[in-house]
Amino acid sequence: MKRPTFILLAFLTAFIASCASSTTLRERRLSQNKEIYDGLSEKDRALVAEGKIREGMHKQGVFLSWGRPNDIREGNRSGVPYETWLYTGQRAHTQTYLSLGYGHGYDPYYYGYGGRYYGRSHLGFGQSVVTTYRPVKVGTVELLNDKVVSWEARAR
Numbered sequence: 118m119k120r121p122t123f124i125l126l127a128f129l130t131a132f133i134a135s136c137a138s139s140t141t142l143r144e145r146r147l148s149q150n151k152e153i154y155d156g157l158s159e160k161d162r163a164l165v166a167e168g169k170i171r172e173g174m175h176k177q178g179v180f181l182s183w184g185r186p187n188d189i190r191e192g193n194r195s196g197v198p199y200e201t202w203l204y205t206g207q208r209a210h211t212q213t214y215l216s217l218g219y220g221h222g223y224d225p226y227y228y229g230y231g232g233r234y235y236g237r238s239h240l241g242f243g244q245s246v247v248t249t250y251r252p253v254k255v256g257t258v259e260l261l262n263d264k265v266v267s268w269e270a271r272a273r
Contacts, residue, residue, distance in 0.1 A: 143168055146181050153177045170258065174265045176200075179258055186258070197261060204256035211248045218242065 147154050147165070154162065157178050164171055165182040179202065186202035193199070219240050256270040 142184060143182065146184065150177075150181060154181060157181075170265060170268055172265050172267065176202075176258075176260050176263045176265070179260075179265060183256065183258070194261070199262075199266075200260045202258040202260065203254065204258075205252045206255040207250040208253045209248055210251050211246060214245045214247065216243050216245065 143165075154165065157165065157175070161171070161174055161178045164174070165178055168182055170179050170182050183204060187205045188203040190201040190203070191198065192201075217240075254271070256268070258268045259266050
């Protein structure tokens with residue numbers, strides 16, 4: 118077998134294997150935390166399978182459905198501990214810039230008197246596109262005694 122054919126075959130095998138074994142993050146969480154999932158009620162299991170949560174759900178169900186929060190804030194209300202789980206995502210922000218420039222350089226195709234290079238001034242403009250990613254809040258869950266008391270999610 119020729120070397121390029123072998124490399125192509127190895128690449129295709131790795132690609133097909135990665136496609137076949139790819140699962141969503143939620144499915145991976147469910148398979149790794151089977152005992153937690155089995156401990157949920159039928160109603161909560163159905164919600165977790167769809168990536169949803171509800172008031173009264175235990176925080177372990179929220180973890181299985183939405184994953185680990187990006188930030189956790191803790192506090193105390195009338196002697197009862199509470200947590201707020203914050204979920205963030207990334208939003209692309211693209212900006213286009215126009216620039217004007219002036220420079221001095223040598224033109225290799227321009228031969229002046231005596232076959233010598235002579236410097237030429239250049240004036241021009243250019244365009245550049247810059248994409249940055251900014252964090253955005255995509256969901257918040259408030260937990261009181263490890264149970265959901267309120268939640269909000271960004272509409273998709």
